[in-house]
Each structure stands twice: as C-alpha cells, then as structure tokens.
Amino acid sequence: MRKYILLALLSSASVSLAASVQDANTLLDKGNWQAAAQMGVDLGSAEGLAVAAKATTLGAGISPDTAKRGLLEKAQGYANQAIKLNSNSAAAYFELARADGRLAQFVGILQSLPLASEVKNSLNKAISLDPKMDEAYVALGVWNAELVAKGSFIAFSYGAGGDQVAPNFEKAFAIAPTTIIHRVEYANALLKLDSNKNKAAAIAQLKKAVTFTPVTYWDKLDLKAAQDKLASLQ
Template identity: 70%
Template structure:
C-alpha cells in the first residue's frame, strides 16, 4: 500500500511539473491568455508566477485601455505566488515587473509611491537568487527611469544614475544572448543622456539584432531593437 501511495504522489508531482512547463511553453509561443489561465489553475507558487508573467507580457500587447486592469491582475497573481512560497525569487521579480509596468501608466505621485515597492521586490529577488539576470536588468532600468525624472525623484526614491551600467553589466555577464537585456540597456543609456550615450546605445542595439530569438517575446524584442537602431542611425 505504501508503495502505491508513493507512486501516486510521484506521478502527481510529475504531472504538476509537466503542466507548469506546458504553461511556460504556451507563453513562449505568445499565447499569454492561455498561459495565464493554465498557470493560475495549478494553484501553486510556480503556476501563479507564470500567470503573473503571462498577464504582464500580455498587457504590453494589449490596448492602452486594458493595460492597468491586466497589470493589477498580474500583481494579484504575483502576490498569491509569494504567499504560497515566500522564497520564490521569480515571484518577487514578477511582482516588481507588474508594479513597474503599472507605474508607467499612472501619474508621477503614484509612480513614486510604487518605486519603493519595486526596488524592495527586486532586491529580495536578487537576495534569493544572486544570478537572476532579469532582476538586475529591472534594477538598472529602475535607476535610469527615476534618475531621468530629475533631482526630486532621485532624492525621494534613492535612484542613482551611476547604478545603471553596473546592473546591466551584471545581467549581460549572466545572460549575454538575451535580446531584451541589450534593448533595455540601450533604452536606459538614452534615458540618462541621449547625446553622450548615443554611440554606446547603438552598440548594444547592434548586438541585440545579431542575436537569435527563441520565443515569441524574443521576436518582439528583436523587432523593437531593430526599430530603435534604425531611428538612431
């Protein structure tokens, strides 16, 4: 009987992992709605993390009128993932990503209010996983966007322009072939100083367009990098 129970438990665990992988694969193909539904249906930390990621990415390709509601849903999924697993670096990252995207669609006061929460979640993700390349990218972008807003935003949030390059360099050292990292690096450099950083941004974009996309989202990033590069040349 005990052997049968252990076998059943093992089979259940394997099925759950396979289903979580299915949700991730579905998202990689660009089917974010299905990925979000499948991830949430797992009622697990990994599942809700996938659902949060899918919903945030889905917001980026949805009409502006739908973005805020989708990003708030992504926040909810990420918070549920953290509740189920407080040691999930990915869950904290997805919370930060949803917060960050939502801040782009709110007023300056609301954005500054979210800024502290975003950094807190990113630092937590890095503490849990020091090789979390996406978290370093997000932290670099966080510093760039707030430093670019001017002295008041930097003073309130503690954002520093001199922390942009170190964070991106860490991310690229970990994952040198990720197109999004190069694109966001270029965007951040241009935010800090469009004129003096133009050549460095072009170099990052040239590297980005030389890389091979793997997922639907990589292809989106590749197209964005090419468009940005063409505009700068």
Template identity: 55%
Template sequence: MTLALAVAVTAVAQSQQAAQSLYDQGKWQEAATAAAALNTSAGFALAAEATTAGAGLSADAQKKPLFEKAQGYARQAIALDKNNADAYFELARAQGRLAQYSGILNSLNLAGDMKKNLDQAIRLRPNMAGAYVALGLWHANLVSKGGAATFLTGAKKAQIVPNFEKAIALEPNVAVHRIEYANALLLQGNKAGAAAQLQKAVSLPADTFWEKRDLEAAKAQLAKLQ
C-alpha cells in the same frame, strides 16, 4: 515519495511546461489561465509574467487592469512560497509597468515597493539576470525624472551601468537585456552606447514569440539611431 505522489508531481510539472509553451507561442491569455489553474507558486508566477507581457499587446484602456491582475497573481505566488524569487520579480515588474499609468505620488510609492521586491528577488537568487536589468531600468527611469523622484527613492546614476553589466555577464546571449540597456542609455542621452547594445542584440537568436517581437523592435530602434 509514494507512486501516487510522484505521478501527481510529474503531472503538475508537465502542466507547468504546457503553460510555458503557450506563453512562448505568444498565447498569453491561455498561458495565464492554464498556469493559474495549477494553484502553485510557480504557476501563479508564470501567470503574472504572461499577464504583464500580454498587457504590452493590449489597448491602453486594458493595460492598467492587466498590470493590477498580474500583481494579484504574483502576490498569490508569494503567499504559496515566500522563497520564490520569480514571484517577487514578477510583482516588481508589474509594479514598474503600473507606475507608468499612475499619478506622480502613487508611481513613487510603487517605485519604492518595486525596489524592495527586486532586492528580495536578488537575495533569494543572486544570479537572476532579469532582476539586475529591472534594477538598472529603475535607476535610469527615476534619475531621468530628477528632483523629487531621485531624492525620495534614492535612485542613483552610478547604479545604472553596473546593474546592466552584471545582467549581461550572467546572460550574455539574452537580447532583451541589451535592448533594455539601450533604453536606459537613451534616457541618459547616450545614443552611441545604445546603438552599440542594439547592434549586439540584433545578432542574437530569437526563438519565442516574445524574443522575435523584441528583435523586430530592436531592429527598428537601431535603424532610427543610425
């Protein structure tokens, strides 16, 4: 590697870290802009993550366009690197959120695509805890709808718990995994199990803007269940 190339690589890495820092502070719009400007696969994947997260803070009318924008970023990340597991995961995550704001038929199509992208993320990185959480939620949400949703997508109740347990075994100290597990258990009517997961979640450290937000949501949810 030439000195000039080494300097360029270092600059990109530092810029990615700067964008990540903005995201961790909750400055999702600035983070997405900075990350996308890098024109790298990792940058576009981070831009997708930031945009999807930011949609959660935005007015309802803005959510669907933001989830669509996040999908666009994720697809750009895949176009630049077909082996970027994060890119497939972020595409799946944006599709899952978008499905909540789509008609039944379109949401089932998105569910199918989401599953394919999660499977691809796991093929590329078998220890990606977040992908197992998303798979657990995928099964939980579709099973809770019942009927055509489970028949057309192949979602199974028996796949919910194993996916969450796998994620927690990989990353036991990540609160959001347990919070999403609690959400999945609530969809199954298991309030006691959900409360147990939330109890563990609120005992874990929260450093970033998003982790602190998750912690407050977990505390509120736990209070309702007790």
C-alpha cells in the same frame, strides 16, 4: 508497501506539476499569453501563479491602452497570491516587481512614485533568493535609470543612482549574454540618463541585440523593437 506507494504517488504528482508549469511556459513562449495565464491560475501553485502574472504582464504590453491597467493590476494580484503560497519564490517577487514597474510606467509620475520603493524591494528580494536571475538585474538597472531621469531630488529620495545602471546590466549580461531584450533595455536606460552623451553606447547595444537569434514569440517582438530603435538613432 504503503510507504512506497505513497512515495510513488508524491513523485508522480511532482512530475505532473512540473510538466504543467512547463506547458504553461511553452504556451507563453508561443505568444498564447491568455491560455498560459489561465493554465497558471488553474494550477493553483506559486509556480503556476508566477507564470500567470508573467503572461498577463507581457499580454498587457501588446494590448490596447484601455486594457493595460486592468491587466497589470490582475498580474499584481497573481504575483501576490504566489508570494502568499510561497514566500521564498524568487519568480513571484520578480513578477510582482515587473507588474508594479510596468504599471508605474503606464500611470504617470505622480501615481507611479508610491510604487517605486515596492519595485526596488521586490527586486532585491528576488535577487536575494536567486542571485542568478538576470531579469531582476535588468529591471533594477532600469529602475535606477528611470528614477534618475525623473530628477535628482526624486532619485535621492528613493536611493537611485546613475552609477547603479551599468553594474546591474553587466551582471545580467554575464548570466544571459544573448538575450535581446536586455540589450534593448540597456540602450533605453542609457538614453534616459543622457540621450546625447550615451547615444553611441546605446547604438552599440542595439547593434548587438539585432545579431541575436530570437527563440520565443516575445524575442521576435524584442528584435523588431531593437531594429526600429536602431534605425531611429542612426
């Protein structure tokens, strides 16, 4: 009897944890990133901390510049905590890469270069743990485009290549063909590689993006970004 009671309690705890992580994601989908982050932290699990890292990174994107660095560093901390709790969490590695990548974009070329290898390593680890993680392929495509845009010497030094951009995005599209931000990121990556040569291809991606239906608060922001970018190119 005790065995069955223990199994029932463990099952109940598992369901409760899943529901709580789902609740945190629901808050995040609605744009309540601060509440989502706090809920993730309160869970104290790798899954919860990965949500906290994601929420904080997304929140940094819509916060004043004066707050961005602090928030991104906080997101790095959450992701690192998640990895310590579960070294096989693809989400934790991806969120570390996302926070590192956003911080690299914010701090400038000299301070961002030390993060370049860390971002790539975390993305490769996330993909090895979850080969169907579309966001990781997008991020890897962006990583290659940004390093190439910084110059051939830097790209060579870190193993980046323009020929790795499209293949990574195509993998993401095969998994999530109607995700708005994926098309926006691809358009931006194409323009980074060669704004003149790739303008038509970038416009084509943005035209696809604006036909997709936004589901979350963040999707709506991405749709607006796609519309604005498309208008600026036409």
